[in-house]
Amino acid sequence: MSSRARFRNRFQLLAAVLVTVVQLPAVLWLCWHTRTPVPALVAVLVSPPYLRQLHAPWATTEPALSTYLALGWWAACAVFDVLMLPAALAVRAGTPFGVAWGLAGAIALVMGVDTVLGRPxxxxxxxxxxxxxxxxxxxxxxxxxxxxxxxxxxxxxxxxxxxxxxxxxxxxxxxxxxxxxxxxxxxxxxxxxxxxxxxxxxxxxxxxxxxxxxxxxxxxxxxxxxxxxxxxxxxxxxxxxxxxxxxxxxxxxxxxxxxxxxxxxxxxxxxxxxxxxxxxxxxxxxxxxxxxxxxxxxxxxxxxxxxxxxxxxxxxxxxxxxxxxxxxxxxxxxxxxxxxxxxxxxxxxxxxxxxxxxxxxx
CATH class of the missing domain: 3.60.21.10 (Metallo-dependent phosphatases)
Incomplete structure (x- = not known):
């Protein structure tokens, strides 16, 4: 196997692992909370079409609709992972509701400044x-x-x-x-x-x-x-x-x-x-x-x-x-x-x- 092929395989494996890690906490929590498999089905529908486009980092692929859907879904999962899930777990552990969601709001503010404004x-x-x-x-x-x-x-x-x-x-x-x-x-x-x-x-x-x-x-x-x-x-x-x-x-x-x-x-x-x-x-x-x-x-x-x-x-x-x-x-x-x-x-x-x-x- 050529070095380029090995690099491509590693790139695809890394992309798949990152996608899974970002989605997994949100999907498991939502499936348990809703008592339905719908979140898992959404993940299955959204991720494979995008991953199939990732031939290699040097491949020229303009974003398709599936790309934007996948990015939107993963962004929602990431927000859930770092914001909603910790706050919910804090409330279940007995932390006062206001304190938990105040902390979540502070994190949301920092995330908004870094990701929404986007101005260096x-x-x-x-x-x-x-x-x-x-x-x-x-x-x-x-x-x-x-x-x-x-x-x-x-x-x-x-x-x-x-x-x-x-x-x-x-x-x-x-x-x-x-x-x-x-x-x-x-x-x-x-x-x-x-x-x-x-x-x-x-x-x-x-x-x-x-x-x-x-x-x-x-x-x-x-x-x-x-x-x-x-x-x-x-x-x-x-x-x-x-x-x-x-x-x-x-x-x-x-x-x-x-x-x-x-x-x-x-x-x-x-x-x-x-x-x-x-x-x-x-x-x-x-x-x-x-x-x-x-x-x-x-x-x-x-x-x-x-x-x-x-x-x-x-x-x-x-x-x-x-x-x-x-x-x-x-x-x-x-x-x-x-x-x-x-x-x-x-x-x-x-x-x-x-x-x-x-x-x-x-």
Whole structure:
């Protein structure tokens, strides 16, 4: 069996397990409470048609009616799991009715802010770098990650994120991978939208795993045609007031295209380095090579997590570098929660973001 076929089978198995886990608590409770098999029948009718469409993450499939029905059903089940079921169980255990449903209302408010508004937050961070030239003190870098342009993130929506970053009057703007969801249907759209990025020293991008769930070479050509500097195991020197900054990008780890040594090969001695690496698990390699700042994405901050505890989320099953700013020695890592989503277009406890990072002298 080829590696691609094995990956497809694992993807389908994971999708089936997630669908089952989300539905099971709600279905069992509703069947018991109503004394009928109707909830189970609904689950059986809704899920298989959608699962049959999931040939692989790189397959191009526009959402059918069955997709929207399935997403609606699973969203209702998820709300039930995290809101209605705990409150009902609390009441049965003797918790005062008002306290239980007040807690449920608070959870609903948090869920509403994260999933309904859907507007990425603008986060600002400062990173202090040892040996940073005075000319680069205050240098401002924008980061957009995990765009996932597709059925749930249209070209117009991506363009609105671009406009928000452009309004920050940045020195440099970066896009750290997963520009599309899958397939070829939105390649030109995302290239047009991201082609609108503007910064004093240009716009730079690296590839993510989803960017190879299509013809990756075609995507790169379209991005470059629209003005983006796509860095694939390579870098570029930027000068400002006589000081030099090295901006490098490493290719996708999932398809074993990454080569961090090649990406840093042209780094001038003593020049601070910004490394674009979609996968944050490359951070230890970057730190070993004394890269001052690595910008990553990939995790979506877990996409689903505990509100108020940003690093307690599903991302913990993927990596130790879930979201936010990390430091190891003199090297920094920023893991962006991303602007888009993958799978159901919902977030909990991991709000979407756009980031502006300011470099400061240590």
């Amino acid at each position: 937050r603008l986060r600002r961070r400062a990173v202090r770098i040892e040996g940073l030239p005075p000319e680069l003190d205050g240098y401002r870098i924008g980061q957009l990650s995990d765009v996932h342009c597709g059925p749930y993130a249209s070209e117009k929506r991506v363009a609105s994120w671009v406009a928000r970053l452009n309004a920050q009057n940045l020195d440099l703007v970066t896009v750290t991978g997963d520009l599309i969801t899958h397939g070829s249907s939105h390649v030109e759209a995302v290239a047009r939208a991201l082609g609108g990025l503007r910064a004093k020293n240009g716009a730079f991008a690296c590839m993510g795993n989803h960017d190879y769930f299509t013809d990756g070479e075609h995507l790169v050509r379209q991005l470059r045609r629209n003005g983006l500097n796509v860095l694939r195991n390579e870098g570029k020197v930027i000068e400002r007031g006589g000081a030099r900054l090295y901006v490098a990008g490493v290719d996708d780890t999932w398809t074993s295209r990454d080569d961090i040594d090649r990406a840093l090969a042209a780094r001038p001695e003593g020049a601070p380095t910004i490394l674009l690496a979609h996968d944050p698990d490359l951070f230890p390699e970057a730190q070993a090579r004394e890269v001052e700042l690595t910008l990553s994405g990939h995790t979506h901050g877990g996409q689903l997590g505990v509100p108020g505890v940003p690093r307690l989320s599903l991302g913990r099953f993927v990596t130790v570098w879930v979201a936010g700013l990390y430091r190891k020695g003199r090297s920094w890592l920023y893991v962006n929660r991303g602007a888009g989503t993958t799978g159901p277009p919902a977030r909990l406890g991991a709000p979407a973001e756009l980031t502006v990072i300011t470099l400061r002298r240590a």
